[in-house]
Amino acid sequence: MRRRFSDEALELVAARFKLLAEPMRLRILDALRGGEKSVSELVAETGASQANVSKHLNLLFRHRMVSRRKEGLNVYYRIADPTIFELCELVCSSIEAELEASRKALARRPARA
Amino acid sequence: MRRRFSDEALELVAARFKLLAEPMRLRILDALRGGEKSVSELVAETGASQANVSKHLNLLFRHRMVSRRKEGLNVYYRIADPTIFELCELVCSSIEAELEASRKALARRPARA
DNA sequence: TGATTATATTTCGATATCGGAATCTAGCGA
DNA sequence: TCGCTAGATTCCGATATCGAAATATAATCA
Numbered sequence: 001m002r003r004r005f006s007d008e009a010l011e012l013v014a015a016r017f018k019l020l021a022e023p024m025r026l027r028i029l030d031a032l033r034g035g036e037k038s039v040s041e042l043v044a045e046t047g048a049s050q051a052n053v054s055k056h057l058n059l060l061f062r063h064r065m066v067s068r069r070k071e072g073l074n075v076y077y078r079i080a081d082p083t084i085f086e087l088c089e090l091v092c093s094s095i096e097a098e099l100e101a102s103r104k105a106l107a108r109r110p111a112r113a
Numbered sequence: 114m115r116r117r118f119s120d121e122a123l124e125l126v127a128a129r130f131k132l133l134a135e136p137m138r139l140r141i142l143d144a145l146r147g148g149e150k151s152v153s154e155l156v157a158e159t160g161a162s163q164a165n166v167s168k169h170l171n172l173l174f175r176h177r178m179v180s181r182r183k184e185g186l187n188v189y190y191r192i193a194d195p196t197i198f199e200l201c202e203l204v205c206s207s208i209e210a211e212l213e214a215s216r217k218a219l220a221r222r223p224a225r226a
Numbered sequence: 227t228g229a230t231t232a233t234a235t236t237t238c239g240a241t242a243t244c245g246g247a248a249t250c251t252a253g254c255g256a
Numbered sequence: 257t258c259g260c261t262a263g264a265t266t267c268c269g270a271t272a273t274c275g276a277a278a279t280a281t282a283a284t285c286a
Contacts, residue, residue: 003158004143010136016204018134022244023123030117039263052245054264064211073253073262083207087200091129094196098177135274152233165275167234186232186283 019063020087024048025056029084032066036078132176133200137161138169142197145179149191 005013020026024046031037031045043053057077060066067080079085118126132138137159144150144158156166170190173179180193192198 003140004146005140007136010139012208013201013204014134014136014139016208017130017200021127021131021134023120023127024244026123026127027116027118033117040261049246050263051247051265054262055245058264064214070253073260075263081207081210083203087130087203088126090196090200090203091126094194095125095129097194101177137274153231162276163233164235164277167232168275171234183283186230188233 016063019060019065020084022056024052025060026088028053028056028060029065029079029088032077032079033085036069036076038074038076040074042077129176132173132178133197135169137165138173139201141166141169142173142178142192142201145190145192146198149182149189151187151189153187155190 020029027046027048028042031042037045039050039053039057042057043050046053048056057066057068061068061077065079065081065084066077068078069076133142140159140161141155144155150158152163152166152170155170156163159166161169170179170181174181174190178192178194178197179190181191182189
């Protein structure tokens with residue numbers, strides 16, 4: 001039981017991953033890729049309800065993944081942590097590798113059962 | 114609602130992140146950093162129950178994050194997807210940045226309230 | 227074959243979190 | 257001041273998943 005990481009450290013890392021473990025949050029983050037957007041724009045772009053988008057944005061904000069700026073009635077959100085996209089790219093290539101492996105495993109199956 | 118990613122693609126990416134969003138799985142993966150280990154070794158090293166370790170390993174295996182080798186009564190697991198560690202390093206530095214930002218925010222508070 | 231050991235699987239209760247619906251709040255304009 | 261609009265918050269039911277406990281399976285050995 002010799003441990004490289006403390007429980008708290010692991011909790012922090014896991015919490016970070018958990019933020020990205022939600023399709024809708026990923027969609028929101030992707031929508032922000034091009035620059036800041038208001039909540040309504042994000043609602044329009046994601047197809048989710050306003051309440052939902054707002055909740056997700058708040059969560060991301062509390063973890064400093066996005067930052068925000070108020071202008072009149074609107075609130076504009078933008079990506080605060082650019083490592084997000086590196087993470088997603090790594091995961092994407094990892095998934096491609098996994099799918100490719102699955103494909104090959106299927107192809108390796110005896111031609112005539 | 115112009116979308117860069119399909120729903121399925123986002124589900125896949127989110128599922129991948131979800132795998133890493135569990136402290137115990139991170140601990141197991143970290144234990145495998147040095148090379149393959151048997152289930153009992155992992156149980157000893159993580160302090161979790163055998164059933165739990167087994168379940169986590171199975172989940173990781175089904176997603177091809179680890180692979181395994183049977184030898185007699187033992188089953189040896191090893192990391193199959195090395196991008197895991199890159200992911201964790203990115204997240205760690207991102208967390209450090211977040212904590213540093215929080216620290217500075219605190220320090221910026223008026224000296225005498 | 228029967229016992230033992232390593233691992234896997236199933237069941238279960240507790241907990242977390244998503245999305246929907248309704249409501250609240252703040253800022254702007256008439 | 258009133259009403260409208262953008263966004264935030266609260267409450268709720270449904271669903272997922274963790275860990276614990278018990279049990280099952282499989283490989284080895286006596």
